Amino acid sequence: MEPQGRKQWYFVHVLATLTVVTTVLYGWLYTQFDLTTLDLENPPQIPPRVALIALVGTVAMFWFWVRMMAACVRDRPARRAVIWGWILVLGFMFGALAYFVAVWRPAQRPGQPGVSS
Numbered sequence: 736m737e738p739q740g741r742k743q744w745y746f747v748h749v750l751a752t753l754t755v756v757t758t759v760l761y762g763w764l765y766t767q768f769d770l771t772t773l774d775l776e777n778p779p780q781i782p783p784r785v786a787l788i789a790l791v792g793t794v795a796m797f798w799f800w801v802r803m804m805a806a807c808v809r810d811r812p813a814r815r816a817v818i819w820g821w822i823l824v825l826g827f828m829f830g831a832l833a834y835f836v837a838v839w840r841p842a843q844r845p846g847q848p849g850v851s852s
């Protein structure tokens with residue numbers, strides 16, 4: 736794998752990891768703050784670092800989803816391409832993670848001939 740392709744491979748893995756971390760963070764925030772009884776005059780105090788991590792993670796999550804959508808369109812999966820497209824569109828981050836594990840990673844193994852990055 737060429738150096739630029741290796742960098743892209745690692746970058747996509749970092750985006751996937753940030754997507755998982757952000758999803759777990761959203762779950763934690765959901766358990767910590769009751770948004771059903773939201774008081775607009777006294778909103779819950781979310782620590783600034785947590786808010787920053789959530790913001791960066793959200794951008795990374797969206798970027799990862801777009802990358803997986805582009806990969807699905809550019810390098811159509813050999814099997815069930817239309818179904819993968821619908822999974823990506825309707826599943827957002829969960830669909831992107833499923834596509835990453837089931838289709839993208841096996842097709843992008845380092846050292847594999849013909850890998851496009």
